[in-house]
Amino acid sequence: MERFVSKLISFLSCLVFRSAGEVHRRPAFAIVFYVTALAGVLASTFGRGAGRPAEPDSAQTRLLRGLEEEGTRVVERRYRPGDEVYSPGDSAGSLYFLLSGTVRAYKTYGNLREATTAFLKDEGVFGVLDLKEEGTQREFAEAVTEARVLTVRKSTVAWLVKRSPEASLALFSTFVDRGRQTDELHDLLLRREVVSRLAKLLLNLGERFGEQAEEAGAVKIDLGLTHRQLADMIASTREAVSKAMIELRCEGLIDVRDHRRIVLIDVPALSDRAESGLALRGSQAARR
Amino acid sequence: MERFVSKLISFLSCLVFRSAGEVHRRPAFAIVFYVTALAGVLASTFGRGAGRPAEPDSAQTRLLRGLEEEGTRVVERRYRPGDEVYSPGDSAGSLYFLLSGTVRAYKTYGNLREATTAFLKDEGVFGVLDLKEEGTQREFAEAVTEARVLTVRKSTVAWLVKRSPEASLALFSTFVDRGRQTDELHDLLLRREVVSRLAKLLLNLGERFGEQAEEAGAVKIDLGLTHRQLADMIASTREAVSKAMIELRCEGLIDVRDHRRIVLIDVPALSDRAESGLALRGSQAARR
DNA sequence: CGCTGATTTGAATTAGATCAACGATGGTGG
DNA sequence: CCACCATCGTTGATCTAATTCAAATCAGCG
Numbered sequence: 273m274e275r276f277v278s279k280l281i282s283f284l285s286c287l288v289f290r291s292a293g294e295v296h297r298r299p300a301f302a303i304v305f306y307v308t309a310l311a312g313v314l315a316s317t318f319g320r321g322a323g324r325p326a327e328p329d330s331a332q333t334r335l336l337r338g339l340e341e342e343g344t345r346v347v348e349r350r351y352r353p354g355d356e357v358y359s360p361g362d363s364a365g366s367l368y369f370l371l372s373g374t375v376r377a378y379k380t381y382g383n384l385r386e387a388t389t390a391f392l393k394d395e396g397v398f399g400v401l402d403l404k405e406e407g408t409q410r411e412f413a414e415a416v417t418e419a420r421v422l423t424v425r426k427s428t429v430a431w432l433v434k435r436s437p438e439a440s441l442a443l444f445s446t447f448v449d450r451g452r453q454t455d456e457l458h459d460l461l462l463r464r465e466v467v468s469r470l471a472k473l474l475l476n477l478g479e480r481f482g483e484q485a486e487e488a489g490a491v492k493i494d495l496g497l498t499h500r501q502l503a504d505m506i507a508s509t510r511e512a513v514s515k516a517m518i519e520l521r522c523e524g525l526i527d528v529r530d531h532r533r534i535v536l537i538d539v540p541a542l543s544d545r546a547e548s549g550l551a552l553r554g555s556q557a558a559r560r
Numbered sequence: 561m562e563r564f565v566s567k568l569i570s571f572l573s574c575l576v577f578r579s580a581g582e583v584h585r586r587p588a589f590a591i592v593f594y595v596t597a598l599a600g601v602l603a604s605t606f607g608r609g610a611g612r613p614a615e616p617d618s619a620q621t622r623l624l625r626g627l628e629e630e631g632t633r634v635v636e637r638r639y640r641p642g643d644e645v646y647s648p649g650d651s652a653g654s655l656y657f658l659l660s661g662t663v664r665a666y667k668t669y670g671n672l673r674e675a676t677t678a679f680l681k682d683e684g685v686f687g688v689l690d691l692k693e694e695g696t697q698r699e700f701a702e703a704v705t706e707a708r709v710l711t712v713r714k715s716t717v718a719w720l721v722k723r724s725p726e727a728s729l730a731l732f733s734t735f736v737d738r739g740r741q742t743d744e745l746h747d748l749l750l751r752r753e754v755v756s757r758l759a760k761l762l763l764n765l766g767e768r769f770g771e772q773a774e775e776a777g778a779v780k781i782d783l784g785l786t787h788r789q790l791a792d793m794i795a796s797t798r799e800a801v802s803k804a805m806i807e808l809r810c811e812g813l814i815d816v817r818d819h820r821r822i823v824l825i826d827v828p829a830l831s832d833r834a835e836s837g838l839a840l841r842g843s844q845a846a847r848r
Numbered sequence: 849c850g851c852t853g854a855t856t857t858g859a860a861t862t863a864g865a866t867c868a869a870c871g872a873t874g875g876t877g878g
Numbered sequence: 879c880c881a882c883c884a885t886c887g888t889t890g891a892t893c894t895a896a897t898t899c900a901a902a903t904c905a906g907c908g
Contacts, residue, residue: 440721
């Protein structure tokens with residue numbers, strides 16, 4: 273009976289583009305602080321995250337500074353872990369700029385599974401990346417950690433773009449950064465085997481969020497990611513990730529320290545693992 | 561022995577980011593016509609493809625008209641089916657605008673397989689979508705049919721963007737169009753079963769390239785795609801596509817007429833097929 | 849007419865999803 | 879402070895779909 277109810281919920285939920293997981297996980301509604309900010313306020317707001325703030329001269333910073341100088345109206349919101357920023361069907365009239373914290377965008381697919389399509393930390397745009405106000409969101413976005421997000425109406429951005437070439441180029445760069453991540457996601461999803469996908473993911477994460485580890489050449493990924501989160505990023509399952517992680521650990525390519533601290537020991541070898549599903553096998557495929 | 565040679569070639573080829581298939585398929589070098597064009601020339605060049613020309617007011621047309629009016633120097637090249645536009649490692653200093661014909665971008669992965677990451681007809685940008693001149697290509701691009709491509713240095717585009725807000729917005733739209741396609745590719749790759757992926761692909765193609773078929777509500781896809789090409793678009797194999805096509809045909813969702821003319825009979829049903837790997841089954845997954 | 853490449857079919861194999869079960873962990877509320 | 883509960887990490891057994899391999903038919907083209 274419980275099972276049936278669960279199914280029913282999931283079915284109904286799907287109708288409105290929400291997975292059952294969604295519903296279960298967030299019984300309480302997001303608590304959001306609204307801060308209507310004008311130029312003066314913004315000056316004190318940007319780049320002061322608890323975590324590593326956006327680089328002082330990143331494209332995003334330049335863009336937001338542009339907005340600031342023009343004295344446009346924007347909204348900063350704070351989210352707590354698990355809070356939803358938007359979900360499919362919501363208006364896509366704004367762009368969202370991450371100021372601090374971590375946010376992920378994801379889609380649901382198949383039977384109640386979710387695939388993380390973007391993982392942002394401390395900076396980055398999200399939302400539907402265009403300047404048309406009409407559309408609707410086609411994916412979910414939620415805060416992973418405490419996060420500060422700046423919401424800007426697209427008309428405002430378009431107005432700024434028309435006005436300032438610098439802002440235009442800055443916006444470009446911001447979008448392009450996201451584009452590159454999207455490309456990496458492709459590379460990831462193409463790989464057949466879970467180990468390959470995982471290896472590739474770890475390399476990507478290492479490149480974007482990695483810190484110098486104790487050992488020379490080793491990279492530390494200190495995001496506290498669970499196996500489930502990793503699974504969602506490579507379109508697989510907890511169990512499969514578990515096994516793959518163990519495999520990589522046994523091969524000495526990675527190491528996991530005091531729960532969740534992933535260290536990439538041998539990056540070149542990891543790359544190999546990521547590329548070749550198995551370079552060893554047959555390889556007569558695609559001979560045309 | 562032959563087999564060994566084939567392996568060796570493929571191995572060596574991979575080192576320079578070229579699949580063996582690549583090498584085998586194009587024994588002759590691409591023959592390319594260079595047409596250095598200035599403003600006056602361009603006026604007579606744009607939008608006169610053999611195929612359906614870009615809409616007179618598409619973002620791309622506006623953008624190119626902008627270039628034209630500024631009298632900037634661009635290059636139009638013609639490619640024959642199978643000719644390579646660029647491959648990984650080539651400079652990414654230019655943007656490529658498709659004027660007529662069909663072009664695809666693809667990556668190689670696993671053991672000599674290729675995945676089509678973009679499929680453009682009559683219009684669209686390709687190349688590394690940013691305005692930095694330094695990088696290198698990370699994928700292949702080849703002409704599928706006879707094609708005319710306009711090559712524009714990124715510095716030229718950047719210069720135009722700084723100069724003209726309209727051009728800036730037009731470039732934006734052009735990029736955004738590609739972004740949407742990329743998103744669709746994600747949706748595609750996430751699906752587990754081949755039938756789902758294929759159904760989704762056909763729907764996408766129908767939406768982008770479909771024509772009204774004889775029957776009401778039916779959509780005709782007349783691109784002359786082979787099963788292999790379809791397979792490359794959904795990261796699968798010829799055989800699997802064959803079977804999936806038959807399955808869809810038996811269910812009366814699609815029809816194939818005189819070789820390669822695909823007709824989507826029942827679009828709504830096809831959507832169902834695309835969404836639910838199988839809505840019927842277990843569905844206890846991801847219950848957290 | 850004989851080629852090459854495309855399509856179709858079938859059989860064998862395999863990777864991974866699914867399902868179940870258990871100890872460990874960490875946070876919550878009493 | 880402790881009991882409780884949810885989630886996490888791990889393992890193993892089962893099952894399914896898709897790749898791989900092999901082979902035969904068909905279509906179009908020089």
